[in-house]
Amino acid sequence: MSxxxxxxxxxAIAPYKGGESKIAGAEKVIKLSSNEGAFGPSPAAVEAMAEAAKxxxxxxxxxxxxxRQAIADRYGLAPSRIVLGAGSDEIINLLCQAYVGPGDEVLYSEHGFLMYGISAMAAGATPVKAPETDLKADVQNLLAAVTDKTRLVFVANPNNPTGTYLTEDEMATLRDGLRDDIILVIDGAYAEYVVGTPGYTDGMAMVHDADNVVMTRTFSKMYGLGGARLGWGxxxxxxxxxLNRIRGPFNVSVPAQAAGLAAFNDTAFTEMSRAHNDEWLKRTQDALRQLGLFVPQDGVGNFVLVRFTDEATAEAADEHLKSRGIIARRVAGYGLPDCLRITIGKADExxxxxxxxxxxxxANT
Ligand SMILES: Cc1ncc(COP(=O)(O)O)c(C=O)c1O
Structure with a gap:
């Protein structure tokens, strides 16, 4: 029987594992494993979701x-060019489903976000990784890895889990070096924490007048709505x-739409979150460097990648954090077994x- x-x-897909959220025996934990916003959702979003529940x-x-209209108005975009999804994961998935299949290649950098490979393989395509330089995507290496089978190139800016980013000039060099039939996807999952940093691009301006550039964004990070599943491209x-032809007709739920709109409009909340992150990202990076740990230069976003001397030390550090009720993220799946990724939480955390x-x-040096 078949x-x-x-x-x-x-x-052949290694299933995606989210950040851990529990420590056996611990009642209260500090969860810094999934780059969720430090302050949870805006109270306005919670209220809007409760109202929508009716x-x-x-x-x-x-x-x-x-x-869609609110997003379009804020950024001066045509609403018809915006597609909402159940998380930006869904937009990544839909792009792969629509544009690649067996025999095609999906290109991204060595330590790029895991969902690019998973979505590529789910569509039957082959994931291809280009080496990074100093934990940062390398434009020349990406361009050198392009073949006549390449259809999609994903760059998270900044990248998770490294926190490094391509400058506007570097991104332009990448785009200009790609054939017109290759789609460049600039994943701005952490853009809310970074926009305005000199030299940084979320990719939006590049999408305006190109036929083959996409920017993705999420409500899971600064807006604190990871559990609601909401993102856009x-x-x-x-x-x-x-994408509108293949997405589920009701892919974004009523509560997610309502919470998203309220969170998006609560600019006092996002400004407070950004200011907090600016302060604590730097304080954390500085403090860890002072301890002799390696933290990538110019890392941005709401997380810090920290490198230990080897895999065993990273594991021991993770266990030590857990013994104090703190959950960080092991990133061996990203090819970084000697590192931990730590989300920026509240000040006391x-x-x-x-x-x-x-x-x-x-105790270990
Ligand atoms: C770089 C990057 N892109 C996309 C996502 C997906 O986010 P979501 O599907 O929650 O919008 C994440 C989440 O961790 C991420 O780090």
Missing amino acids: TPEPQPGIM SIHRYPDGHSPEL YMPEDMASV MEAVIAALRDFMG
């Missing part, structure tokens, strides 16, 4: 018109029309992490 067979490539029996308007009109690592380093 058994059902999945599409080729699917069984009409949860109704299907959503699958075009998310109010939220800004892309050429033709590509939006392609960061003080606890720094103190724990100070004790760890004191």
Whole structure:
């Protein structure tokens, strides 16, 4: 008897593992493992979601018109070029589903976000990684890895888990070096924490007048709505029309749309979050460097990658943090077994992490 067979490539996918959220025996933990916003959701988003729950029996308007219009108005975009998804993961998935298949290659950098490879393989395509230089995407290496099979190139700016980013000039060199039939996807999951940093680009301006550039964004980080699943992409009109044909007709729920709109409009909350992150990103990077740990130069976003002398030390540091109720993220799956990624949390949480690592380093050097 034959058994059902999945599409080729699917069984080769290593399933994505989210950040841990529990420590056996610990009632209260400091969870710094998934780059969730330090302050949770805006109270306005929680209220909007509770209100939306009253009409949860109704299907959503699958075009998310109010939220799309709000995004379009704020950034001066055409709403018809914006596609909303259940997280930006869904936009990444839809791009792969629509534009690649068996025999095609999806290119990204060595320590790039794991979902690029998973979505590529789910569509039957082959993931290809280009080496990084000093934990940063390398434009020349990416261009050198392009073949006649390359269809999609993903660059997270900044990248998770390294925190490094391409400058506007470097991104332009990458785009200019790609054939017109290759789509460049600039993943701005952490852009809210970084926009305005000199030299940084979230890619939006590049999408305005190109036929083959896409920017993705999420509500899971600064907006604190990871559990609601909400993200969006800004892309050429033709590509939006392609994605709208294949996405689920009701892919973004009524509560997610309502919470997203309220979170987006609560600019006092996002300004407070950004100011906090600016301060604690630097304080954490400085403190860890003072302990003799390596932290990538110019790392940005709401997390810090920290490198230990070897894999065993990274594991011991992780265990030590757990013994103090702190959950960081192991990043061996990203090819960084000697590193941990630590999300920027509230001030007392960061003080606890720094103190724990100070004790760890004191005992281990
Ligand atoms: C670089 C990057 N892109 C995309 C995502 C996906 O976010 P979401 O699907 O929650 O919008 C993440 C989440 O960690 C990320 O780090």
